[in-house]
Amino acid sequence: MTAISIDRVSRSYGTVRAVDDVSLEVEHGEFFTLLGPSGCGKTTLLRMIAGFADLTAGQIRFGNKRIDTLPPHRRNTAMVFQNYAIFPNLTVGGNVAYGLRARGVAEEEMKVRIARALRLVHLDGYGARWPHQLSGGQLQRVAIARCLVIEPEVLLLDEPLSNLDAKLRVEMRAEIRQLQQQLKITAIYVTHDQEEALAMSDRVAVMRAGKLEQVARAQDIYRAPATPFVAEFMGTTNLLTGTIAGRDGEALRIRVGQREFRAIGNARDGESVSFSLRPETIRLLDTGEAPPPGWSVVEADLGAVEFLGAISRIELDIGDGAMLRVAGLDLLPDQLKARGRIAAAYDPRRVTVFRE
Numbered sequence: 001m002t003a004i005s006i007d008r009v010s011r012s013y014g015t016v017r018a019v020d021d022v023s024l025e026v027e028h029g030e031f032f033t034l035l036g037p038s039g040c041g042k043t044t045l046l047r048m049i050a051g052f053a054d055l056t057a058g059q060i061r062f063g064n065k066r067i068d069t070l071p072p073h074r075r076n077t078a079m080v081f082q083n084y085a086i087f088p089n090l091t092v093g094g095n096v097a098y099g100l101r102a103r104g105v106a107e108e109e110m111k112v113r114i115a116r117a118l119r120l121v122h123l124d125g126y127g128a129r130w131p132h133q134l135s136g137g138q139l140q141r142v143a144i145a146r147c148l149v150i151e152p153e154v155l156l157l158d159e160p161l162s163n164l165d166a167k168l169r170v171e172m173r174a175e176i177r178q179l180q181q182q183l184k185i186t187a188i189y190v191t192h193d194q195e196e197a198l199a200m201s202d203r204v205a206v207m208r209a210g211k212l213e214q215v216a217r218a219q220d221i222y223r224a225p226a227t228p229f230v231a232e233f234m235g236t237t238n239l240l241t242g243t244i245a246g247r248d249g250e251a252l253r254i255r256v257g258q259r260e261f262r263a264i265g266n267a268r269d270g271e272s273v274s275f276s277l278r279p280e281t282i283r284l285l286d287t288g289e290a291p292p293p294g295w296s297v298v299e300a301d302l303g304a305v306e307f308l309g310a311i312s313r314i315e316l317d318i319g320d321g322a323m324l325r326v327a328g329l330d331l332l333p334d335q336l337k338a339r340g341r342i343a344a345a346y347d348p349r350r351v352t353v354f355r356e
């Protein structure tokens with residue numbers, strides 16, 4: 001069931017097309033993330049759904065009902081902001097009560113609902129506290145409780161974790177995801193953190209300069225990026241360019257300087273293409289070791305090695321100024337340096353080819 005239809009929506013500020021002819025559908029109960037670099041239009045799109053920004057063109061519907069013409073309080077949405085937006089002069093309970101008071105909910109019912117909302121975000125018993133007595137993570141939980149208490153149809157979250165330290169961010173993202181699953185609420189989440197997007201979302205829309213670059217399941221965005229931009233924005237990758245030099249069985253042969261790569265894909269002979277090969281999919285072979293069946297090998301000289309404990313980031317020089325980044329698990333730099341020339345193996349099925 002479609003919960004939200006965004007239909008050819010645009011928003012301009014002067015000559016800036018903040019959101020540029022965007023269409024997408026969010027399913028009921030889905031955790032949907034808008035991901036993209038700063039200034040790509042994520043907040044603007046979210047604010048249009050909430051009713052805090054007008055559309056220049058297009059329509060937004062919840063189910064069959066057009067809502068972009070309604071004032072914010074009649075849209076049945078609630079929004080969590082980056083900076084919490086907690087009222088400092090109200091207690092925790094007072095903050096959570098705010099939306100209920102505005103809706104004229106009776107005092108008795110209000111108490112029950114506030115207690116339930118605080119329990120959901122693991123803040124039972126915090127109702128009488130003041131905001132200045134809370135940590136950043138607790139403040140953000142209050143903000144979430146304040147949204148949940150009005151039982152919105154759609155929960156909108158704009159970078160809610162970006163003011164928290166790294167450890168708390170990881171904890172809170174799991175909590176938010178769990179809460180969303182438990183309540184089966186439709187959520188639209190804005191972030192520029194790709195790991196957060198992968199960890200939390202059912203589907204992700206990658207935005208770039210006001211447009212949607214790709215909309216897909218989180219794992220598909222990572223594994224099968226539609227464009228070089230998505231491949232590079234989602235994690236680290238090797239983005240190389242080369243020329244098609246025929247086929248080898250079902251694999252394309254792609255010439256990159258003096259080296260040749262193999263990829264499963266479609267392109268014409270002589271065509272210039274770019275392709276993405278993730279560092280963690282490349283395996284360095286021991287001296288004399290054969291690659292796994294179906295894999296290809298590229299020879300290289302060892303470049304810089306950065307030892308990070310669990311993994312090492314390794315740069316391989318493949319000639320003509322091109323580098324291949326490899327993420328090696330459980331490797332010591334000394335082991336590599338003793339080897340000199342390195343054979344790097346990869347699976348051609350894991351290479352994503354982009355045609356111009």
Ligand SMILES: Nc1ncnc2c1ncn2[C@@H]1O[C@H](COP(=O)(O)OP(=O)(O)OP(=O)(O)O)[C@@H](O)[C@H]1O
Pocket residue numbers: 013016017018036037038039040041042043044045192
């Ligand atoms: N009120 C406004 N007036 C003028 N320009 C605006 C306004 N709000 C946003 N913009 C412009 O619209 C574009 C999109 O802004 P938006 O805030 O939606 O980006 P964002 O993806 O949320 O970025 P960030 O990750 O930095 O929060 C930017 O170029 C921004 O400068």
Ligand SMILES: [Mg+2]
Pocket residue numbers: 042043044
């Ligand atoms: Mg923003």
